[in-house]
Amino acid sequence: MEATVATWVALSLVFVSMIVRWAWSVLDWVWLKPKKLERCLREQGLKGNSYRLFYGDMKENSIMLNQAKSKPMNLSNSHEIAPRFIPSVEQTVKTYGKNSFVWIGPIPRVIIMNPEDVKDVFTKLDDFQRKKSNPILMSVVSGLLSYDGEKWAKHRRIINPAFHLEKLKQMLPAFHISCDEMIKKWESLASKEGSSCVLDVWPSLQYLTADVISRTAFGSSYEEGRKIFELLKEQGVYTIKIMKSVYIPGWRFLPTKMNQRIKEINKEIKGLLKGIINKREKAIMAGEATKNDLLGELLESKFKDIQEYGKNNKNIGMVWTMVLLGQNQNWQDRARQEVLQVFGSNKPNFDGLAHLKVVTMILLEVLRLYPAVVLMVRATHKKTQLGRFSLPAGVEIGLPTLLIHRDKEWWGDDANEFKPERFSEGVSKATKSQLSFFPFGGGPRICIGQNFAMTEAKLAIALILQHFTFELSPSYAHAPSAPMIRPQYGAPIILQKH
Numbered sequence: 001m002e003a004t005v006a007t008w009v010a011l012s013l014v015f016v017s018m019i020v021r022w023a024w025s026v027l028d029w030v031w032l033k034p035k036k037l038e039r040c041l042r043e044q045g046l047k048g049n050s051y052r053l054f055y056g057d058m059k060e061n062s063i064m065l066n067q068a069k070s071k072p073m074n075l076s077n078s079h080e081i082a083p084r085f086i087p088s089v090e091q092t093v094k095t096y097g098k099n100s101f102v103w104i105g106p107i108p109r110v111i112i113m114n115p116e117d118v119k120d121v122f123t124k125l126d127d128f129q130r131k132k133s134n135p136i137l138m139s140v141v142s143g144l145l146s147y148d149g150e151k152w153a154k155h156r157r158i159i160n161p162a163f164h165l166e167k168l169k170q171m172l173p174a175f176h177i178s179c180d181e182m183i184k185k186w187e188s189l190a191s192k193e194g195s196s197c198v199l200d201v202w203p204s205l206q207y208l209t210a211d212v213i214s215r216t217a218f219g220s221s222y223e224e225g226r227k228i229f230e231l232l233k234e235q236g237v238y239t240i241k242i243m244k245s246v247y248i249p250g251w252r253f254l255p256t257k258m259n260q261r262i263k264e265i266n267k268e269i270k271g272l273l274k275g276i277i278n279k280r281e282k283a284i285m286a287g288e289a290t291k292n293d294l295l296g297e298l299l300e301s302k303f304k305d306i307q308e309y310g311k312n313n314k315n316i317g318m319v320w321t322m323v324l325l326g327q328n329q330n331w332q333d334r335a336r337q338e339v340l341q342v343f344g345s346n347k348p349n350f351d352g353l354a355h356l357k358v359v360t361m362i363l364l365e366v367l368r369l370y371p372a373v374v375l376m377v378r379a380t381h382k383k384t385q386l387g388r389f390s391l392p393a394g395v396e397i398g399l400p401t402l403l404i405h406r407d408k409e410w411w412g413d414d415a416n417e418f419k420p421e422r423f424s425e426g427v428s429k430a431t432k433s434q435l436s437f438f439p440f441g442g443g444p445r446i447c448i449g450q451n452f453a454m455t456e457a458k459l460a461i462a463l464i465l466q467h468f469t470f471e472l473s474p475s476y477a478h479a480p481s482a483p484m485i486r487p488q489y490g491a492p493i494i495l496q497k498h
Contacts, residue, residue, distance in 0.1 A: 051106070054106065468495045
């Protein structure tokens with residue numbers, strides 16, 4: 001009897017101990033640690049809202065996002081869209097200055113806007129790593145973007161050869177097929193209406209991007225590639241939802257509808273990719289030449305990497321380009337004159353695309369005002385020095401692309417205006433600091449697909465300018481929205497066939 005009582009007492013003590021430890025860890029997570037980090041940041045002169053239990057600034061941010069999304073902007077020559085994407089960051093910088101921080105739930109995110117500090121964040125990969133705090137998000141976006149250290153270096157080494165300019169040159173015919181199909185559809189629609197029509201170009205340009213990726217990445221597996229793209233598109237919607245929510249440990253294990261769908265999508269994508277890759281690997285092993293599509297280049301590169309290191313070694317804004325050129329006819333005319341001067345009525349070729357200076361200036365200015373990524377995030381895993389700040393472990397770093405690309409200190413008083421001439425002498429002379437322009441990121445982890453994206457965009461814009469003049473429809477409502485930066489109400493354009 002006494003032994004039984006003693007056993008129950010022991011088990012009760014263990015249970016109470018577990019409850020106390022769990023309660024303490026929760027208290028530390030939602031209150032003690034955030035307040036400790038807040039004191040550390042404030043002691044160094046960083047400013048921000050006081051920490052609010054659990055949610056931080058996220059409730060306020062959600063309210064501001066919904067308010068911004070509820071109505072379109074006034075379309076003028078100003079493109080101040082930060083309040084529609086990162087309202088809490090934009091408001092915090094306005095209120096507290098550039099040396100400030102916001103709260104992502106119980107985690108403080110220090111806003112970095114000084115170009116020299118931005119450079120350090122991009123180049124010191126061990127100190128400033130990809131954010132990995134949300135396992136659900138990591139399961140959605142796993143891949144080169146989410147890797148660090150040797151795993152990232154190995155995947156980058158495998159992928160790099162596939163994006164060399166000579167390889168892109170071989171992919172140009174696939175680019176042409178996709179672009180030509182879109183142009184023919186637009187011409188057919190314009191012909192039915194006489195010679196002009198009103199068309200929402202956003203769905204067409206979305207499809208074009210999917211089409212180009214499918215053809216260049218999967219070659220003969222074109223239909224399979226399109227299926228993967230559609231799944232990735234759905235996955236992107238869940239990514240945005242996850243990024244807007246506070247991460248709760250263990251939540252990913254609950255059988256919620258979203259969690260189950262994320263698992264289904266990942267399984268289906270992996271299954272489709274595995275089938276395509278296995279088929280192509282067998283062909284390569286049998287001695288067949290690799291195809292000039294991206295998958296072929298990646299597989300060829302992979303086999304070279306295995307031989308060298310050993311098997312066990314551990315839509316770039318085309319829619320906004322059309323919107324801005326539809327609004328700024330003078331720049332549309334200049335770009336068209338350049339395209340006709342370089343190509344005439346002939347099909348644009350790879351070498352000629354490199355000579356499109358005006359088109360390049362326009363695309364760079366579009367990327368400045370409407371970058372694909374509005375905010376880049378890194379995390380500190382140890383005490384880290386950044387400029388004059390000593391950042392404790394557990395703090396996030398936020399690089400607000402939208403704000404830095406519009407910072408009047410670096411870009412001048414016309415920073416919110418569409419002025420492609422600022423890039424007339426290249427990126428280095430467009431701003432007082434080259435690290436105030438990073439639409440593709442920077443440092444060793446700069447986007448590996450930037451040349452691919454620029455080639456696609458130049459070709460598409462050149463072909464559109466060859467075949468059409470266009471202007472914004474009176475029904476157009478300017479409302480850039482998430483995910484990414486897309487037109488919330490579409491992009492109706494009046495197309496006039498040449």
